[in-house]
Amino acid sequence: MNAEITDYTAFRAALEAMDKPRCVQLARQLLEANAHDIVGLYTKILAPVLNSMTDSESGHPAAIWREHVRSGIVRTVIECCYPFVLAERAARQTTADKGKVVIVSPTDEFHELGARMGSDFFTLQGYEAIYVGANTPKAELLQGLALEKPAYVVINAVNFYNLFKIKKIVAEIKERLPGQRILASGNAFYHDPELFRQIGALAVIRTPDDIRQLEEEHA
């Protein structure tokens, strides 16, 4: 069997069993053995395993409960990867010299693992990623942006209802902080290639390649 599939299967089994120590241990082993880099671990294992499990359990009475427990486990795994993120950046001889990137989700957006993974992609790419997290009120975001003056702010949405709110937030950022570059990310955006433009963002970010492409276009 292909090694990648074996790793996926092993991690899936551990997450299925909600075995947090095992999940953390597996992820560390994969990184230590260079079986995967951070991007590979996140995009080929963590995200797809979590998504596949959410799908296969939908309708189950405890589906949401389990999804939350598993999201918590995956969050722990991601946080445990941070030393590896820094090591990988050092190995690439990259430093955080491209400026700050603030990553947030608006009020009532509680899905944040995608955004949290994305913040590590920015770190790897040479940015100082400031991950603010889920459920960030607009007033605090505006204050934070004025303070940090980031190169980019990434606004994340998984629930499509939050797009309406984000459109208003983007308009207000543009009014109060002219020149602030605003990016969109999250599942609410990916199915419709025009959405990020409609809410007023510069681009939509889904992969490390999108970050690189952004740099080429807006260098």
Added chain:
Amino acid sequence: MANAIELSGINKIYGTAIQTQVLFDIDLAFEEQSFNSIIGQSGSGKSTLMNIMGTLDRPTSGTVMIGGIQTSNMTKNDLAVVRNETIGFIFQFHYLLPEFTALENVLMPYLIKHNKPTAEVRERADELMELVGRSKVKNNKATEMSGGQQQRPALARALIMTPRIILADAPPGNLDSDTTEIIYDILRQVNGQFKTTFIIITHDRKIAEKADRIVEIRDGRISLDVTRPMI
């Protein structure tokens, strides 16, 4: 999928001496069998738009197609026929006629057209009361029910003529949120079972975010129109 309702170039101006334009060049189509919500601040033009969609009001300019039929040149009577055969309205979820039982209320749209319900229609009314979870109180008079208790029979009443399209204009803050979720689940079930197209004006996030598509109206224009991502 064909469109259940298609609006093109809709403008609405109220008044003659003092004119106020409340809708501006709206193009909007809803697919058959889809479940949609319309949101927007109070006064943005949602109810005006829905009245035009339901042919209860005419636009100042622009066209309205219902199930592929152009309604602009229809007479009032012809419009009424199209409407009665195609569209169910839920302007408020509650308010049954007080002197009748819940079941009689459910049968009312049929009784207005025909004198006596057929066995088939009675059976359908019973099924609908079952669907909305109110079989036990079907013979209670409306006066014996609270506003909240009237909501579900009123929903059954909107469904009795098997409309292809349901237009709902839910007033803000009308329902407590538990009831809202139950009503929503029933609407979704009707959508799945009878393939009814739903267009619901709502101020309730819980309803809006469970639709397949959300259209926001702002100052008489569509400000954002988004569809639910497939997971």
